[in-house]
Amino acid sequence: MPNQQDTQSHDLSKSIQTRIDQYIYAVGRHLSPKVRLEIEADLKSHIWDAIEGHYESDTIPTLEQLDQVLIELGNPKSMAKNYNAEGPYLIGPALIDTYKLVVSIALLVSVVGIVIGTLLSPDFWTLENDFLKPIIQLFSQVFSTAISSFGMVTLLFAIVERHSDNSGLLSNNRRLTKSNWDPSSLPPLPNPTNHIKRSDAITDLITTGIGILFVTQYLPNLLHITLRGTTGQMITLPMLASNNIQTYIWMLGFILTCQLQLATFNLFYQKWHVITRLIDIALSLGFLVVLYYFFTDTTIVLPNVLNRLEFYRPDLADLFFKGTSTGLFSIFVVITFISAISIGSHIYNGFIKQNYKF
Amino acid sequence: MTSINKTDQMKNDLNTTEIQNILDNLFQELRRGTLVLCVLSQLKVPQYGYSLIQNLSEHNIEIEQNTLYPLLRRLDKLGLLSSEWIVEDSRPRRYYTLSETGQSVFIALRKEWLQMNQSIEALIIHA
Numbered sequence: 001m002p003n004q005q006d007t008q009s010h011d012l013s014k015s016i017q018t019r020i021d022q023y024i025y026a027v028g029r030h031l032s033p034k035v036r037l038e039i040e041a042d043l044k045s046h047i048w049d050a051i052e053g054h055y056e057s058d059t060i061p062t063l064e065q066l067d068q069v070l071i072e073l074g075n076p077k078s079m080a081k082n083y084n085a086e087g088p089y090l091i092g093p094a095l096i097d098t099y100k101l102v103v104s105i106a107l108l109v110s111v112v113g114i115v116i117g118t119l120l121s122p123d124f125w126t127l128e129n130d131f132l133k134p135i136i137q138l139f140s141q142v143f144s145t146a147i148s149s150f151g152m153v154t155l156l157f158a159i160v161e162r163h164s165d166n167s168g169l170l171s172n173n174r175r176l177t178k179s180n181w182d183p184s185s186l187p188p189l190p191n192p193t194n195h196i197k198r199s200d201a202i203t204d205l206i207t208t209g210i211g212i213l214f215v216t217q218y219l220p221n222l223l224h225i226t227l228r229g230t231t232g233q234m235i236t237l238p239m240l241a242s243n244n245i246q247t248y249i250w251m252l253g254f255i256l257t258c259q260l261q262l263a264t265f266n267l268f269y270q271k272w273h274v275i276t277r278l279i280d281i282a283l284s285l286g287f288l289v290v291l292y293y294f295f296t297d298t299t300i301v302l303p304n305v306l307n308r309l310e311f312y313r314p315d316l317a318d319l320f321f322k323g324t325s326t327g328l329f330s331i332f333v334v335i336t337f338i339s340a341i342s343i344g345s346h347i348y349n350g351f352i353k354q355n356y357k358f
Numbered sequence: 359m360t361s362i363n364k365t366d367q368m369k370n371d372l373n374t375t376e377i378q379n380i381l382d383n384l385f386q387e388l389r390r391g392t393l394v395l396c397v398l399s400q401l402k403v404p405q406y407g408y409s410l411i412q413n414l415s416e417h418n419i420e421i422e423q424n425t426l427y428p429l430l431r432r433l434d435k436l437g438l439l440s441s442e443w444i445v446e447d448s449r450p451r452r453y454y455t456l457s458e459t460g461q462s463v464f465i466a467l468r469k470e471w472l473q474m475n476q477s478i479e480a481l482i483i484h485a
Contacts, residue, residue, distance in 0.1 A: 042427065042431065045450060045451050046427055049406055049451065050423070074423060075424070078424050079427075079428070083428045083431065
């Protein structure tokens with residue numbers, strides 16, 4: 001018949017085991033599933049070795065004694081960190097600071113851009129009897145855009161990390177030794193003309209991010225305009241052919257996304273290469289061409305949109321037509337001017353000034 | 359004058375603490391560079407983790423358990439050690455010992471250390 005002492009001993013043994021399991025769990029949850037079981041088995045053995053080393057092997061330690069052993073073993077997070085010290089990293093120490101900066105910019109631009117774009121949209125203010133719907137829509141748009149931006153940036157940096165040379169202590173990567181490199185293959189010193197200021201790279205990131213938001217969020221809203229008719233009723237007029245405009249949105253979005261990747265690349269390396277200059281020129285020209293066709297493509301405007309506008313708001317029709325034409329023309333001129341400066345700068349600084357031979 | 363002396367005293371106290379922090383970090387870095395050599399030197403005979411810690415401690419090499427155990431695992435994975443589970447008193451215990459590769463690496467490391475030691479001693483003895 002088990003006596004009180006036996007019961008107490010059993011309870012203590014159970015508490016000890018629970019505490020040990022808690023410690024092992026606290027370490028294991030920070031480890032990769034591939035190695036967790038093996039390391040947990042090791043740790044269990046080490047803990048019992050330490051207990052036997054401190055106290056007599058045929059007695060059960062108290063909880064306090066066990067805690068002392070665990071304290072000497074070390075903080076579970078520190079233990080896990082040391083087991084993880086060799087990597088591999090999704091995004092390693094060399095890239096992590098740049099990554100944090102780019103993620104912050106991407107999230108800020110996307111969230112602020114969505115909020116401003118939505119608040120400026122007339123549709124947001126016209127649903128008088130249903131104010132919750134646009135707010136819920138706004139939040140869900142902000143959330144989904146933030147998630148997309150975060151995912152895109154993380155994927156980009158993970159790809160860069162994968163292809164970078166990260167060697168840590170006792171790493172399996174091939175160590176750079178005295179014998180396996182040739183001084184004559186050293187890269188030339190960087191030319192100051194190719195240097196990219198950090199502030200310029202960040203500005204590029206922000207403006208490109210805003211551009212992507214405009215194209216993907218605001219441009220589709222041009223699919224219709226909502227106005228108050230002459231009798232006071234709210235009217236929604238479809239303006240653009242949604243099928244035809246989607247192609248342009250896709251192309252512009254793709255070009256701007258490529259420019260965003262390039263801006264991130266420039267932020268990290270902070271210098272122009274011939275290849276990156278050529279890519280930037282190609283993207284700028286591509287953007288201009290798509291924009292030109294977009295602005296001059298009459299099939300994207302629904303037939304008779306002007307007639308319908310004249311029917312509902314004759315006072316606004318002429319103003320709308322002239323305003324839209326002038327606005328689009330001005331936008332195109334400004335973008336062309338900026339692109340021309342950028343392309344000219346690349347050609348001069350990257351090729352003429354450095355006497356680059358193709 | 360008293361308040362100026364107190365401020366100087368506070369600055370000195372801060373400096374001492376900062377210096378101590380710097381020293382602690384540098385001592386740690388110094389030791390870290392020799393850990394592998396110390397560990398390999400004791401594994402000609404099979405040992406388990408805790409026994410190795412006690413062994414090193416007897417030779418005035420203090421190493422934290424959360425440093426040694428991951429290190430043993432890494433050395434094992436690199437092929438410098440071989441390990442096996444042995445059941446003693448109905449409890450399994452992993453024993454580590456030098457592999458053939460580990461033995462060669464240890465000899466090379468020891469040689470390098472002795473040479474470095476000589477050079478460093480010559481450098482610092484007259485400093």
